[in-house]
Every structure is written in C-alpha cells, then in structure tokens.
Amino acid sequence: MQPTDHSNISLLKEIAELLNEETELQPMLQGALRKLLAGTRFETGWIFFINGRGKHEMIAHENLPEALAHDNCRYLCKGGCWCLSKFRNNELEKASNIIECQRIESANAADVGDNADITHHATVPLQSGHERFGLLNVASPNTVSFSDDDLALLESVAFQIGSSIKRIMLTKQEQEMALVQERNRLARDLHDSVNQLLFSVTLTSRAGVEMSDEPMVKETFKEIQDLTQEALTEMRALIWQLRPKGLESGILEAIKGYADMLGIQLKVNVTGVVQLPSKVEEALFRLAQEALNNVRKHSGVKEAELYITLTSTDVLLVIKDEGRGFQLPDRVQLPSLGLQSMRDRTTSLGGTIDWVSDIGKGTEILIRMPY
Incomplete structure (x- = not known):
C-alpha cells in the first residue's frame, strides 16, 4: 500500500x-x-x-x-x-x-x-x-x-x-585540524624544552670528557654523552612523529629526510606518478617512519631500500633491509606492539600489510593501500 x-x-x-x-x-x-x-x-x-x-x-x-x-x-x-x-x-x-x-x-x-x-x-x-x-x-x-x-x-x-x-x-x-594543531603544539614544546635540555647535556658531557684526566671519569662522561645522543635522536624522531616536517614537499622527500635524521642511507625506487590523497600520504609516511625506526633499532645495518609503485587504484610501498631479520612464528599474533600498530593503521584505510623476514636474511615490509 x-x-x-x-x-x-x-x-x-x-x-x-x-x-x-x-x-x-x-x-x-x-x-x-x-x-x-x-x-x-x-x-x-x-x-x-x-x-x-x-x-x-x-x-x-x-x-x-x-x-x-x-x-x-x-x-x-x-x-x-x-x-x-x-x-x-x-x-x-x-x-x-x-x-x-x-x-x-x-x-x-x-x-x-x-x-x-x-x-x-x-x-x-x-x-x-x-x-x-x-x-x-x-x-x-x-x-x-x-x-x-x-x-x-x-x-x-x-x-x-x-x-x-x-x-x-x-x-x-575540524577534529583532524584540532589534532594537527595539538601535535604541532606538543612538537614545539618538546623541541623548545626537552630537546634543548638533552642537547645541553650532550655538550656538557663532551666538555667533561675533554677536561678530565681520570680514565674512569672520562669513561663516565663518554657514556653520558652516548646515552644522551641516543635520547636526542629518539626525541627528534618523536618530534617528527608528531609533526611530519617535510611532508609539505611530498612523501618521498619526507621519508628521505626522516631516514637521513636517523642516519640511514635510503635507496629510493619509484614507479608511477606520486600523487596521493593527503590522508593516504600521511598514513604511508607514518608507516615508513615505524619501518625505518625498526631498521635503526633492530636490523644492525644502516642501509635500506624503499620501493613505491602506483597503479590506477592503489599504491604499493615496500621497505627492505639486509639486516639480522626476525622470525614470525604466528602470522596472527605479531611479535611487537609496533608491528601491530602498523597493521591497524593499514587496515583502517582498507589496505594490507605483510612482513617477509627470517633470522640473518633481512626484513621486507610490503604495504598496499587503495586511494
């Protein structure tokens, strides 16, 4: 009726x-x-x-x-x-x-x-x-x-x-803009306060090494210098996580800049024209950041390769290293929170992610994202 x-x-x-x-x-x-x-x-x-x-x-x-x-x-x-x-x-x-x-x-x-x-x-x-x-x-x-x-x-x-x-x-x-503004504020605060303090400690410990004649004191200052430099690198990486410096120049420049900051020599290979929606571009950049962090922390090498291939429907991003690798005994349960967060970020945008790795054979991360 x-x-x-x-x-x-x-x-x-x-x-x-x-x-x-x-x-x-x-x-x-x-x-x-x-x-x-x-x-x-x-x-x-x-x-x-x-x-x-x-x-x-x-x-x-x-x-x-x-x-x-x-x-x-x-x-x-x-x-x-x-x-x-x-x-x-x-x-x-x-x-x-x-x-x-x-x-x-x-x-x-x-x-x-x-x-x-x-x-x-x-x-x-x-x-x-x-x-x-x-x-x-x-x-x-x-x-x-x-x-x-x-x-x-x-x-x-x-x-x-x-x-x-x-x-x-x-x-x-509006929510995304507010989140970006808050990230920028946190990044500025970290850069202006904690980052500067760590840099000051690095300079002080370096001066301590040069001024002291005692081997044990020198060694202590040297250890402080090394630890502080490591913390400074971590802090700068965190600031990059909050505010992706260089992303305005494109995802390739941003990823290469981040790799340089971590001290990783990155070889880049691109197939297709890189023109991605901002949401997909930022997600891929975040995923590349996490992958490069893992290279620096766990691979034991300072070189990696980046492959980006674009089709009419999706983009494939691959990051590969020849480091020590790791085992994935269970593909459902990932061995670290970082890897699980990468999977969550990828699947939230309808993409897929996979790892190919084994002890002594390096690691390859493959991310496919529709756009």
Missing part, C-alpha cells in the same frame, strides 16, 4: 532524528536505510560511495536477497552499470527508475541463490549542494517501475542523508 502523506512526514521526521543523533558515517547510513525500508514499500536497498576518481564502494546495505548478498555482495560491487555511469558523467540529478541493471542481471544469471523477484531498482544521488557523495539504490519484488510519489520520497530522504554526510565530514575535518 502506498504510504499516505502523513506517514511520509512521520517517516522523514524519524529519519531526520536518527541522522541528527549519529556521529559516525556507516552506522548513520545503515540506520537511515533500515528506517526507509521499514516505512515504505521499498524492500531492499544499498548505498554506494563514489570518490572523485569514480571508484565506488558499498558502504551500507539492508535486507538483500540471497543472490545479491552472495559472496559479500560480489555481483553488486563488481562491474559497471547505468546508474554509476550516469553519476560519474554528472547526468544523474534526481531519483530515477532503472530500466535494467547489469549488476542484478549478473547475480540472477549466476543462479547463486534466491533473488526474491528483484529485477530492477530505483536510484538517487546523495549530495549536498554541489558536492556529491554517492548513490542510494532501492528495490522491491516484481517491481520494474516506481511511482512519482515513491521517487519524490526517495529524493527527500536522499537530501536529508546528503546533508548529514556533509555535516559528519565537516566535523571530522
């Missing part, structure tokens, strides 16, 4: 309340989609996010039939279709009926499960002003075309969702 105008208003109010309460993108979209299906004759739906390069990602879905949900929504996520093509070409401005969907047709033809008589879907762009985020698709059994009222309701919901996506993204940007 077609919902009445009153029920439509109530539904839009419920969705608006949910959207205003949520602060995380995926739960917000999943909840809005669930409410939309519960309050209308639409029975299944899914949401694609589409980045500036046209790459799509399914970020939410609800009540998919077996054929469409098969193998992690394989048939919905792969290949091309009319709605994505129109979106990428800026030709999809309002809710539209899809005459035929290649994705649904592929799933039904594969005979991988019940399709619940889903053969067509409607689509509407998710946007806020001139900024576009993706598509909301809905479908119902034995339905090849939705009414104008159905499409009008779909557009209203999409408008609400688009505005909320923009709000959450702006909030995230």
Whole structure:
C-alpha cells in the first residue's frame, strides 16, 4: 500500500532524528536505510560511495536477497552499470527508475541463490549542494517501475542523508585540524624544552670528557654523552612523529629526510606518478617512519631500500633491509606492539600489510593501500 502523506512526514521526521543523533558515517547510513525500508514499500536497498576518481564502494546495505548478498555482495560491487555511469558523467540529478541493471542481471544469471523477484531498482544521488557523495539504490519484488510519489520520497530522504554526510565530514575535518594543531603544539614544546635540555647535556658531557684526566671519569662522561645522543635522536624522531616536517614537499622527500635524521642511507625506487590523497600520504609516511625506526633499532645495518609503485587504484610501498631479520612464528599474533600498530593503521584505510623476514636474511615490509 502506498504510504499516505502523513506517514511520509512521520517517516522523514524519524529519519531526520536518527541522522541528527549519529556521529559516525556507516552506522548513520545503515540506520537511515533500515528506517526507509521499514516505512515504505521499498524492500531492499544499498548505498554506494563514489570518490572523485569514480571508484565506488558499498558502504551500507539492508535486507538483500540471497543472490545479491552472495559472496559479500560480489555481483553488486563488481562491474559497471547505468546508474554509476550516469553519476560519474554528472547526468544523474534526481531519483530515477532503472530500466535494467547489469549488476542484478549478473547475480540472477549466476543462479547463486534466491533473488526474491528483484529485477530492477530505483536510484538517487546523495549530495549536498554541489558536492556529491554517492548513490542510494532501492528495490522491491516484481517491481520494474516506481511511482512519482515513491521517487519524490526517495529524493527527500536522499537530501536529508546528503546533508548529514556533509555535516559528519565537516566535523571530522575540524577534529583532524584540532589534532594537527595539538601535535604541532606538543612538537614545539618538546623541541623548545626537552630537546634543548638533552642537547645541553650532550655538550656538557663532551666538555667533561675533554677536561678530565681520570680514565674512569672520562669513561663516565663518554657514556653520558652516548646515552644522551641516543635520547636526542629518539626525541627528534618523536618530534617528527608528531609533526611530519617535510611532508609539505611530498612523501618521498619526507621519508628521505626522516631516514637521513636517523642516519640511514635510503635507496629510493619509484614507479608511477606520486600523487596521493593527503590522508593516504600521511598514513604511508607514518608507516615508513615505524619501518625505518625498526631498521635503526633492530636490523644492525644502516642501509635500506624503499620501493613505491602506483597503479590506477592503489599504491604499493615496500621497505627492505639486509639486516639480522626476525622470525614470525604466528602470522596472527605479531611479535611487537609496533608491528601491530602498523597493521591497524593499514587496515583502517582498507589496505594490507605483510612482513617477509627470517633470522640473518633481512626484513621486507610490503604495504598496499587503495586511494
């Protein structure tokens, strides 16, 4: 039964309340989609996010039939279709009926499960002003075309969702800016206080070595000098962690500068043009920092190689050394907190990371990140 105008208003109010309460993108979209299906004759739906390069990602879905949900929504996520093509070409401005969907047709033809008589879907762009985020698709059994009222309701919901996506993204940007400002403040404080104190201790201990004639005193001052120099290097590395000096000149210059600061001779090999989103660039830089720290602390060598290979969809970063290496007896449980943090940082952006290492045979870290 077609919902009445009153029920439509109530539904839009419920969705608006949910959207205003949520602060995380995926739960917000999943909840809005669930409410939309519960309050209308639409029975299944899914949401694609589409980045500036046209790459799509399914970020939410609800009540998919077996054929469409098969193998992690394989048939919905792969290949091309009319709605994505129109979106990428800026030709999809309002809710539209899809005459035929290649994705649904592929799933039904594969005979991988019940399709619940889903053969067509409607689509509407998710946007806020001139900024576009993706598509909301809905479908119902034995339905090849939705009414104008159905499409009008779909557009209203999409408008609400688009505005909320923009709000959450702006909030995230503000939080990231605040975090960067706090990192910069901490870096300045460390540089102006602790870093300068350690440098003073280094100079004092060096003077003590030169001024004393007692071998034991000389040795004590020399040990203080060495320990303080080591602490100074650690402090400078920490400051780099907080404020990646040189990243404004590109990730390659930043990584090479960090290696120089650690006293590591780094050979760089690049395939492709290095033009990455800032979020991916900073994540790769942080991962390279941790990898180079491990080279300095554990490998026993002062040389390493960096490989960066870019394709149209992802970037591969490899850092390799010929040092003492280590054993990974259990690939699930990593042997150190540093390695686990590298895995967590990588997987949080949809990437993969692996280590190839053995005693006396060096270490190779392979990171693949989509962008």
